[in-house]
Amino acid sequence: QVQLVESGGGLVQPGGSLRLSCIAPGSGFSINVMGWYRQGPGKQRELVATITSGGSTNYADSVKDRFAISRDNAKNTVYLQMNNLRPEDTAVYYCNADVVTIVNREPYGMDVWGKGTLVTVSS
Numbered sequence: 528q529v530q531l532v533e534s535g536g537g538l539v540q541p542g543g544s545l546r547l548s549c550i551a552p553g554s555g556f557s558i559n560v561m562g563w564y565r566q567g568p569g570k571q572r573e574l575v576a577t578i579t580s581g582g583s584t585n586y587a588d589s590v591k592d593r594f595a596i597s598r599d600n601a602k603n604t605v606y607l608q609m610n611n612l613r614p615e616d617t618a619v620y621y622c623n624a625d626v627v628t629i630v631n632r633e634p635y636g637m638d639v640w641g642k643g644t645l646v647t648v649s650s
Contacts, residue, residue, distance in 0.1 A: 533548070533620070534644060535548050537646070538649065543612050544608070545609045556626050557627050560578070561578055562575070562623045563577075563596065564620070564621045565619065566643075568617070572621065576607065580598075593610050595608040595610075605624075613648060617649070621641055622641035625637075
C-alpha cells in the first residue's frame with residue numbers, strides 16, 4: 528500500500544513563505560505525475576500545481592509567479608515552495624501521486640492522496 532506523507536504546513540503572516548514536502552516511502556513502484564491540491568474553508572478542492580517525472584509543470588493561475596513545485600524522483604518526494612502568501616491561500620493542502628505498481632506482472636495504476644497539511648495565512 529503506497530502512502531503519501533505531507534509536512535511543512537503552519538501559520539504564516541501575509542507576504543511570508545512556507546515550503547511543503549510530500550514523500551512516498553518505500554519501493555517497488557514508480558510515480559508519474561505528482562501534485563498539490565488545496566481545499567479552503569467552504570470551498571471545493573482545487574488544483575495548485577503538478578509536475579511530471581520529466582519535470583514538466585502546471586500551475587493554477589492564482590499561484591503562478593508565487594509558488595514553485597519541484598520533485599526528487601530518487602526520493603519519491605515532491606515540494607511546494609510558497610512565497611508571498613495571501614490570506615486566500617489558507618487551506619488544507621493535499622499531495623497527490625499517480626502511482627504504478629506491478630501486479631501479476633501487469634502494471635497497475637493508483638491515484639493516491641495524502642491526509643493533508645493545514646496552511647493558515649493570517650496576521
